[in-house]
Amino acid sequence: MIPFILTVLLAFVLYLLLTAGSGSTGVWAYSEILIGLILACAVGVVARNFLCRHRNYRMINPLRLIRLCIYVLVPFFVEMAVANLNVAYRVITGRIRPGIMRVRSDLKTDLGTMMLANSITLTPGTLSVDIDDSSGDLFVHIINIEEGEEQKALLRAGELFTVSDLAAWIRRIAE
Amino acid sequence: MLSTTFHTGAGYWNPLVWLGVFLLLLVLAYLFWFRGESGYRREGEQTKPFLSGNRAPARGEMHLRASHLYWGFTEAIRGYYERVVPAHTGVLNDYLLWFLGVMSFILVIMVVIR
Amino acid sequence: MQLSRIVRTAADILYPFILIFGLYIVIHGHLTPGGGFQGGAVIATGSVLLLVAFRYSELTGDLRKGWMKIFESGGLLLFIGTALAALLVGGVFFFNWLANTGSLFGIPVAFGPNPGEIYTAGVIPVMNLAVGIEVWGGLSLIVMYMMGDLEEGGERS
Amino acid sequence: MTEIWFIAVSFLVAFIAIACIRLVLGPTPPDRAVALDTINTLIVATMILLGVAYRQLIFVDVAIVYALLSFVSTLYIARYLGGEL
Amino acid sequence: MIFEAVAPLLLAIGLIFNGMGMVGLLRFPDVYTRLHACTKTTTFGTIFTSLAVIVYAVDWFIASGEGQYIMLGLHTVIAVFALAVTNATGAHAIARAAHRSGVHPARAVVDHLKGAKQ
Amino acid sequence: MKRIVAAVIAIFLLGVFMLIAVQLPFGRPSYSDMDDYFLRHGQEETGANNICTAVVFDYRGFDTLGEASVLFSAVVTTGLIFRRLERGD
Amino acid sequence: MSWELLRLHAPALLIAVPLVASFAMPILGRTKLSRGIIALGAMALTSCIAIFLSYTVYTSGVLLYVFGAESPALSIPPDSGGIPIRIIFTIDALSAFMTLIVAIVGFSVFLYSMSSDQRHTGLEGYYTLFLMMIAGILGMVNTGDLFNFFVFLEISSLAGAGLVAFRIEKGKAVEGALKFAVLSTMGALLLLFAVGIFYWQYDALNIAAIASRMQFSLLDQIALVMLVAALAMKCGSVPLHFWTPDAYSMAPSSVTAMLVVSSQASLYGLFRVIFTLYGIKLDWVTVGWIVIALGMLSMFVGVTMAIPQKDVKRLMAYHAISQTGYMLLGVGVGIAVLGDPASLQSYGMAAIDGGLFHIFNHAMYKGLLFLTAGAIIYVTGTRDMNAMGGLGHRMKYTMIFFMIGALAIAGIPPFNGFASKLVIYESVYRFSPVLAIIAMLVSILTLASFVKVFHSVFMGPELPEYDTGREVPLPMLLGMGLLAGIVIVIGIFPAPFIDHLVAPAAQALVNQAGYISAVAGGG
Amino acid sequence: MIELFFHLLVLAGIVFAAIFVYMERDLLSAAIATGLFSFLISLEFYILQAPDVAISQAAIGAGLTTAIFIIAIRKVGRWEGDER
């Protein structure tokens, strides 16, 4: 039951976002809200087992959602800007020293791992290549490994980022 | 109302007349058959084929199979068959090429030449 | 073997999104670009995404061929039934018997550019929904048949 | 004012052309898949900008469809390349 | 109008980053580095070009008050979010597939994954 | 031999299609009576703002039925030829 | 539903009934009983509606049905520039004639299929596709809209390809289906291209509307070539016939009988395009000779290729090609004299009559022959004629039906093949004696090859491998018997048939102005 | 004028992709190029003011056609001249 309600809620919010601005007086027309509810119920029936595959309801907590929004807007965006400047620099100079390193993340949930991997992919000089299914370690392709770094057997996830520790943020959001 | 006479523009045709003639022929045939010898025996040595003492072929071997027929005909226009049969290659590309080729040919006739 | 955990989680999260977006396209077919076929194809692509992210045998509980067949046939029957219903109200096959009647989906629409109202256009939204369901079932079934055949080893049974 | 959008779109289409070159040159299929992925992203950007440039605001829906679905073909290619299909 | 001042700037930033990505796509030696170049830069560039659109939408909404501009802005945001998630995941999938299909990083100083698989 | 024939046909057809392309003025349809009717009356007759959908589902709804049938028959065919042969034959 | 309402909406129900049955089949057709009831019931209902519709059209003239309008006859709304904007079914005598063929053959084939195909799996899909194909053919012959014609052509092609591939245990069946489907798709796409050209020039999709504005410009000529090539390919005329024997021989026999009708619906499309769409504005001598050339080639190559065949269904498929040649020849002569009223009156109409009459006769006897071939294969399990023999001892009814069909196809009186061939010979002789003589020669060769089939399948001593064989079940015999009865009846009473069914159809085909005014006058 | 420029580029890309599909012997690359072809055709539909068709082509070309092509290629082998 809980998965159903969650999926319906998510779908309904998405539907409202999609149809915002439809009403002539308010933001939403009444007809849109009614139809949106019906469609969201349909989606809930079909997709409930996918969205809540592990019956993990941490993300309902509004605090976490607010943190997610802040995370996306501030540290993540800053990291992305740095990443792009970094790539621009590499493109122009051609100075690269690539390699694939093992990164320990200590994240348990699938959602957290996914967010970390995607953050790694979109942030400076790193690209998640593979994941070790048993330990949850990520294998990260790093475009420019500092001298001496390659000797380490393991990197901490926080070391990959330049401005702030995104791994810690994600732990606070998803775990 | 259900007239069987059928005017074709150049003449006419009536299947009933034809059937009548056909029946007449049947009657004639029956008459010939009726006047035949009645002492013919269906079973016995009389009907067995005699092949100079060789073994008579079995039931199945006696049957004239399909590919034995019209050997002469196909042999007579062999040149034609040697051209036409290989054209049916069974290759999909050739079929498509024929299609486009014929289309181009008709295009040439219709649009370019005319 | 299948794709990594990351992709599977992403697929799980994207699936409801694709679904609701496809339904949005279907139901807004008479107002915005899209319609039954496009929305149905989008939803079907959601199923295709699941089929690529997971193994076919993992999905048999949630994505069944039998259900898809029923969706397909049911959508088409709804479609042709809507069209045939016009005969009962005195129109012709495919007559738009709901439009401009003021009832469900029958609000008259103002001429010219306007923001649009979802309860207009008569049988068109109904038909959109029917075709959407049909296309969802049909296109999902095609990929399911092919993936199912692939995972069974493709040998002759 | 609409000129800006068209100029931006022209640049983006030129970038698509560059990515097409990589798609043709790419020595291995993964390279081509990368180029395809890039082209998808660029086409989404192009579509958003063009919708505004034509002043047809509802055209953005097409871009969302694109953004969501172009990913699927990438995944199929990836799964095939990884020998997992 | 805010729009006329800001939009060219945002568009220019987006286009510059996109262009960098394209140069990287042509110049870099192997799949992984190319992925670095184009995934990040095109996502980032698209965010900026879309920001221009959002600024446009906000501007016109303030000017005219029509609901359609809200819709434009929100749809653009949704498109960009979808793009970010799918791009990152797709890049990961391609990188993983490339490594599994035997493309090893060129000029690599270290490859832990290769060792881990054996 | 076959390739030469194919190439000749392809070049000829290229000429024909180029002829078609040059003959038709792009962007300026010569007649548009039927479509102008749709654009003028489509909205009030069907109540749909999207004239394209109005054409697909109302004016030419029968085509859409046929199209859906084509998809249906393709799906049924796919199911048929991937079926299991259990009994006999 | 009152009688008047049925009369009004018969064209819609004609398509809707098989489609509804087909859509419901995957859900409801799980058991043998429900499957049989749905399939046979829907087909019987469709046949009844079709016969009723044909009767209406023959008695009261062209019937219009405008889909989606407020009333079925509202073809041209005011303010649309004189163009019909909706899809219109324009059912004139020729369409009614073709509808009749579909109804008769379809019903017999379904009856036959009730027992012949029960050994296979996947039967609900089989009947789904079968009903879909019948709906497609009915749509093709009744529609008055070019794009709608394309859609129904695709329906019948795809469903036909699916049915050809039905017996997947032989890889060959899928091969035949693939060739059929690829070629059909190509043809259909070229047809769509031609539709695009028409749309560009005249902004219309209705056949009558295009015909009334036709100028026969350069683009129209190119479009004509595309249409002729595509439809000639679909109807299986030499040298575009290559898919025909592959598809016909590999399909289940009941399907093959229907594929023949499908080909003839394409033939109908070809004639419709030439006569109604282009009509007198056409370059009639060139087009007529092209059609005649296709017909002659089909006749001769078809029959000569049939003679050395060993596969019984392949042989019959080549004969189908050869018989298609007769139709093309007859109507081609009509086209070649289209612009010359004197010749048209004196022998052109007779030639067209003959060609159309032959379509009907061919559908009947070729359907019958394919069904008997299916019965033979049902009993023997092989299709190789070298392995057959002596079946006449056990399958007496099948032998009689085969004999009727073979004599009819060879043009032996008093069966129906003779009547139509006679008309064709006489009218073609007045156009060009050489053609008529070749046609007669082909007829003789046809007889020869069927004598071969008859001898090698039914005659001879009983072969030991078929000792357990027996007569086929009753529904199959009923299906064949229906067709055989029609063959005999038409053979004996050709005159009323020609006068009341074929001549109006031929008139409707030639009468372009009537077709146009029927559509234009509807609103 | 500037519209003509990117229109020209898109059309050139379409032709280019079609030629690449013809030339390439690796079926997987050809399938990728078919995907590219679909995308560019879809963009062209968009430019020609047909958003309905563009959505349809995007959903079909981006998601389904490429997917079923790749499944089929997985079954029949990747190289054009490859034989078993």
Place this chain on the structure above:
Amino acid sequence: MIGNLPLITVGLITVIGLFTIVSKRNLIKILMGLNIFEAAVNLFLISIGYREGGIAPIYTNAVQGLMVLPTPQALTLTSIVIGVATTAMLLAFVTIIYRNYGTVDTDRIRELRE
């Protein structure tokens, strides 16, 4: 002439598609050619419906102005669906053929010939 660019593209890719269909031996490649041809026909239909300076035929939030022709778009939608149905069915056929013949080379898929 220069304005006819989409139509010229239609001509070019039509011929490329046809040539692929005719000259390639691999069935998958043939289907790709068929896909290209289909796309060409669709593009042709859309091109003939375009009006210079027109906007999409959707009244929702549109600016006032000339609209492009809606009917070709409807036709193209139908044609796209038919195209994907055909492609899917043919690919299924190809896989079955590969299972039975062990090849997708048209030169060797010719059990049915003559």
